[in-house]
Amino acid sequence: VMVFAGLYTATDQIILLTPQTAQSVLVNSTAATVVEFYASWCGHCIAFSPIYKNLARDIKEWKPAVDLAAIDCSEENNRKVCTNYSIKGYPTIKFFNAYSKPDSKGKPLRGYSRDVRDLRQAIIDQLEKHEEPWPPACPPLEPASEAEIDSFFETNNVQHLALIFEQSKSFIGKEVTLDLLQFENIAVRRVLSTEEALVSKLGVTDFPSCYLYYPGGNFTRLQVKFEARMFYSYALQRLPGVVRSGKPAPNKNILKSNRTDEPWRPFNASRVYMADLESTLHYSLRVEVSAFPVIKGDALKSLKKYISVLAKYFPGRPVVMNLLKSADSWLHNVSRSEVSYDAFRALLDNTEQAPDTALPEGVRWVGCQGSQPHFRGFPCGVWTLFHVLTVQAMNSGASDGLVVLSAMRDYVHVFFGCRPCAEHFESMAQESLTEVSHSSTAVLWLWSRHNRVNNRLAGALSEDPYFPKIQWPSPEMCSVCHTVKVNGDHKWDLDQVLVFLTSYFSNTSILTDYLD
Template sequence: MARRCGRATSRFTLYSREIATLAVWLCLCLLLPSAVEAGLYTASDQIVQLTPGNVESVLLNSTAATVVEFYASWCGHCIAFSPVYKSLARDLKEWKPAVDLAAVDCAAEENRKVCISYSIRGYPTLKFFHAYSKAGSTGKPFRDFPRDVRGLRHKIIDQLETHSETWPPACPPLEPTSEAELDSFFETNNVQHLALIFEEAKSYVGRELTLDLLQFENIAVRRVLKTEEGLVTKLGVTEFPSCYLYYPGGNFTRLKVKVEARMFYSYALQRLQGVVRSGKPPPVTTDGLTNSTEDPWRPFNRSRVYMADLESTLHYSLRMEVAAHTIIKGEALIALTKYIAVLAEYFPGRPVVMNLLKSVNSWLQNHIGGEISYDAFKEILDNSAQSPDTALPEGVRWVGCQGSQPHFRRYPCGVWTLFHVLTVQATNAEDSDPQEVLYAMRKYVQSFFGCRLCAEHFENMARESMTDVDTLSAAVFWLWSSHNRVNNRLAGALSEDPNFPKIQWPSPEMCPACHMVKDNGDHQWNKDQALSFLLSYFSSSSILKDYLEDEVQILAKQREKHTSQQLALEAQKHIERKAREALDLMTHPLTSQPTVEEEEEEEEEEGEEPQDEAMADEEEEGGEGAAAADEIGGKTSEPSPWAKPEMEVGRSRRQAHRKPSIVGMRMRDVQEDIVDLDSFVNQHYKAKALQVAASSRVRPRTLQRKVEQESGPVFGLGMELDGGLGMVGLQPMEADLELDVAQQTKRLQKRELTSQNFGEELSRRGRWMSMLNIGFSKVDISLCVILYFMSTMCLLAMYVFFKNRLKLRRVKISLP
């Protein structure tokens, strides 16, 4: 026996290479084709599904013993047995390095040869394959196996002990220990704690607990039979079973638990100081947590729910996960609508948050159409309309869902907490549908939850049993039991936080009354106590408001963000408008100006009095200089009589085609733009008004023929300089037409403003050719060209003349 104990003890150490190999084929099994998922089991059930491609690698020459169920998916007994087999897989989850569970659907045509090769003729059939089974082995069948988890567990232990030389390397010894072995135990084993289970020979508690703890370091478990009188007397054991912690030097202490049973022993031993899961870092203190996370550590009560976690979950859910869908339509839109409706009805949030959720819910309910864009949804979510006292805090602030590292817990913890709170709040509502909250959660996870494998596992659980929920209490229980199933599956995974291990929640410490033991010693939940605990733990009155951002600050940040967005939008629109104007100038350059008559008609339509304009021509005798005055914006009592016919003509032209205006003036057509050069000089350099005697009289000038001229009023040369074209204005000298001082001052101010705008417009556009073209007609330009040509020809003639004269005067030297 000593030889076997020594051999078994050496095998207690886990072999990393073999575990890695086991992990590889487990991952491959999780990625099997959908045909495998068509059977009674899925990847969420922690049962390896066999196929022709992996059956030999799983069953032959394996480092772990394997229990295989051969079933047919159409078999009624197989269907009835499947829940028991799933429960067995969850119960033996911690045994996986030593014992694994597998299944194969013999009803699938691709698996027919596999079932025939293992001599399967009835369903369901259970077979046990020892570790390192040889090729050709068909396994050892379980005859008349029990249909309960406890009986199957004991049957597996019995078969596991039948190993001889091929003992599974990951499995610790299961035989009883002796006082002699314990004396040298700490010399050959590097562990911190040794747990001794004192029991009777027929008890399985010690062996079950040994396998339950084989994935944990710094602890070993040995069973001591009641007949080992030396140890029983030495430790003073009087109850069987009971657990004692044994230390070097013979020191010992009894492990205190509520009930002397496997589950309570397992939970208490896993919480001993220094005991960690293999491959996991040891838990760190709060000081270490402060330095290992991106946010400062926030001390919190582990037995309470925090509103900061719920609001952080809403932020990440609605602004991060839903944002991954640019267009939301179909099933996703239905899922989002149901999700928001449940939140608006049952979320126990602050007033500002509830106002926001109700606003979003109202918008979705009133939406017409089969799709929405996330940008439109985000405008409502960010309260772009600036409704009072309406906001959802931005950013996350985890408290009860903090993790020891940034990648631990947080959002997944927040999602579970939010779902639990919603189901509990729904129980307080009258005439509430038991499936309402569960259906909304199921659809949201299915459509939006980022971890797709997690969503698939959740859907598997929902498809399996969610339809059986018919009461509000059953909805609370379903979510709670599903959460514990997920905890069982993820225990020991890389995503498990060592400071917050995955356990069957609530723990015996948190809710002692929730745990009880059956007559056979198995653990059982007290559902009445568990429901009472859940309703109290997730009630709105128990949610703590610590670490929440003040509502005033939330609203202020929202207003500031909205203002900055508006400024950025206006700046963007301004840039786009400038770009369009530049493009229009390049494609449609302004080359003409409207006529004087068009200006007068436009002023009449705007409610202003018509403008005075005096046009002069050099057809009059005496060769007097011509000047044209155009008062832009100036008011007179009525238009000049000689200008009325031209106004009528201009009105008809303007109705046919209207020209754009530039800074208070209208561009004239080139063929009608006859302006004196002095007026352009005055305009360009903004010369001051010429000081001219007010009494001087000039005859009115006109472009009309002599036969068409009519007698008009006598005009005096005014003191003002025209703001638009820099021309000297001609004003009537009659006393009844003189403007008062106030009107003149107003006209001067308007002209000055028009002149400034005109100059700014020209400088901004930088269109020098267009500016030089203002005030010149084609006649003026033609005259300039002719004069330039004649000057050139004159210079050329002079050059030829003087060159010839120089040749004539050159001295000619005759040769001898």
């Protein structure tokens, strides 16, 4: 069992300050930094921690301009840091300018609030007041004038200029500007509704609204479901030519030429393929589990649970189901407290020559193909498999809502070769798996935790540039899944998400192309 001191962990995208790191993070940094000084015993701090974590996810893309940090002042070792910053009560949230001096105490963040949107806007207020030197990664946030737009392409070498027309009090333009700061070939500027010449030139009548403006004065309106931050940011990040800084521009030919070992298999990116699910079974049972020559204790318990869930809910071909069922009853009947992997393997390989019972050999990724051999594949298959299993369990009316997630948790904990992944997943499970009771909540839990992982990994080295990590499903895949709160922030329509997941991962939607 992992124990975390403090209210945050390394997976929260919050820098955990220590006496050793505080100076290097807060002094002379190129990014501004927001710091929460807290005490882990303080009730308000505990209540606030999920909000601060949500804030970290919400403004993850702003990191090069403004980053989030936290320090537990109740920790003996950290005391001197908190005293040094004159912290008297908890939680205290302070904003440190970029290039702060060693004696800077930071500025309190306006009206400590329990709302992500207020905090986000308070951070923008501080950025706008930022004195020189301005954090270099932070784009201009002030409204653009007509003159500036007219000469924009003379001084800026970008493909797209997005203009967000809005009232002066609106934050959307500034938020979207920051959301795009890690993307190339696009610039975002806000234009106020009072900028009459531009407003009438483009015929703008809605505030906010977003227009793409091109050299020569051509323009088109960005079509979105809601005139809101997340819809603008998502659409702009996906315009042709727009790429994350430092990532190669996807080139369709690489897909065909770069994989020397196997030809590219064309596939529909919004469908589930049985070939991926069977490949995942092969890899997990013949490769991952084989790391345990003798399977006993937790490993045996975990393997039993995994196989039992597969035998019940895997929507497989008859040959595969026969295999899973015989493996399940074999494991169920072993009386010894340990089994050898070889004995288990003999069963998988069907050395007994039982007809119509087989686990196909080898991997054949389809929907989980990567543009390079080291991208996607097995971890993509693991997610897909367990999403499918949670949906099948729900559809079969499983009485134990947690049956699949509990098997997944144990499998990942014991066998999943990516150890940091396993730790992160375990910490999410410890944090909130107890909230899951019904099998439909299990489907949504796995979906939302997968999105947390996607948020954390967006832009990471392990991200395949052809398959960028998004908050899934996209508005194109499921328009009705997305809506907005009264305050304009994005909100998932969970009922619609559940309908979407149920159909997307249902056994009848799984494609069987590329199976032998």
